[in-house]
Amino acid sequence: MMGKRTVAQEALFYEFGIERHVPASHLLRSIDRFVDLSGLRTHLRPFYSEIGRPSIDPELMIIGYCFGIRSQRRLCEEVHLNLAYRWFCGLGLEGDVPDHSTFSKNRHGRFRDSDLLRELFETTVRRCIEEGLVGGEGFAVDASLIKADANKQRSAEGSEAVDWEAMAETSRSVQEYLDTLDDAAWGAASETKPKFVSRSDPAAQWTGAMKGHAFFAYATNYLIDLDNAVIIDVEASRAIRQAEVGAARTMIERAQDIFGLHPERLATDTAYGSAEMLGWLGCVGIQFWGRRKR
Known part of the structure; x- marks a missing residue:
């Protein structure tokens, strides 16, 4: 017979490591392991202002391209909810996800002339050649x-x-x-x-x-x-x-x-x-x- 619904009592303290909740076979683990993205920041530096609010990490944009997420709002929602996305972007559990309007300005404005996808693509091909x-x-x-x-x-x-x-x-x-x-x-x-x-x-x-x-x-x-x-x-x-x-x-x-x-x-x-x-x-x-x- 159907038993009584069990409601878990919330613990006072949690021990949670986001690293062990990302599957070893996940695409983002392969990207993180084999493709060095550190050069993207140097490549994109001229497209950011030296003043104002902190910039958005380019890794958040890469998630949208890799998983075909075209909607800015949905991209923000997915990064907010998906542990693998948070791990890849270095947001942890409490990191704030930028507003969707900021994503839109980056994708259609700031990064439009930066050849970001070309830079990422050629970085991947070079790694394939090295291997x-x-x-x-x-x-x-x-x-x-x-x-x-x-x-x-x-x-x-x-x-x-x-x-x-x-x-x-x-x-x-x-x-x-x-x-x-x-x-x-x-x-x-x-x-x-x-x-x-x-x-x-x-x-x-x-x-x-x-x-x-x-x-x-x-x-x-x-x-x-x-x-x-x-x-x-x-x-x-x-x-x-x-x-x-x-x-x-x-x-x-x-x-x-x-x-x-x-x-x-x-x-x-x-x-x-x-x-x-x-x-x-x-x-x-x-x-x-x-x-x-x-």
């Missing part, structure tokens, strides 16, 4: 589509004249697009006009590449080492093949400059095998291994 997980002899490259938050009903036809300069005065995304019109991954990627252009996010590409309903999207391009499938570099671009091919070249050059990695071969689908790309690969001494895309 012998990256061979560097062979790379693979491919792109994935990321659906943009843009509504077709508020778009303009590609041939329609739009006063983008006027819209840029009130829209940050439009201004950023105008600033990148000469970049190979964006405006200069192709002279072909898309069927539709988003008024709120003109850098997003109208695409039907998924063989279903067309939508506005970006492309996330990956450069992957073939030994252990470690991602060496990532580059965003418009969701068209010309921009993706240009992004592949950018990533290969950046891997050489930053990590000193120069592959002997590049594995990808044959859609990357344009005459310009093949000529460039031949000049830099990289073999092209193309596979027909299904």
Whole structure:
């Protein structure tokens, strides 16, 4: 039968160690063990004021990125309640979590030009190289589509004249697009006009590449080492093949400059095998291994 509900009597003193309540297999333990984040503070120092209230630790921002917590309010709630998050951020049991509005200002303002994610990413790749997980002899490259938050009903036809300069005065995304019109991954990627252009996010590409309903999207391009499938570099671009091919070249050059990695071969689908790309690969001494895309 159902017994009487037992109500625990609160103890007068508690002995509690947050360290032993974080599982050994938790992702944050792996990050804390293998990735040295001490350099982030030095990297971010110029973006903080020397006066005013104490700054927010960048580790709190990293939690949001690692676990896909996009809401500022929810991020604060999760850090407040989750012991592993508190342990990683060094807050203990009584440390105060910053207000969600402060997170928002950091993510969309202060850290926007700091390349925080790029710094964290390259720090992780360097550790993988040190541990012998990256061979560097062979790379693979491919792109994935990321659906943009843009509504077709508020778009303009590609041939329609739009006063983008006027819209840029009130829209940050439009201004950023105008600033990148000469970049190979964006405006200069192709002279072909898309069927539709988003008024709120003109850098997003109208695409039907998924063989279903067309939508506005970006492309996330990956450069992957073939030994252990470690991602060496990532580059965003418009969701068209010309921009993706240009992004592949950018990533290969950046891997050489930053990590000193120069592959002997590049594995990808044959859609990357344009005459310009093949000529460039031949000049830099990289073999092209193309596979027909299904």
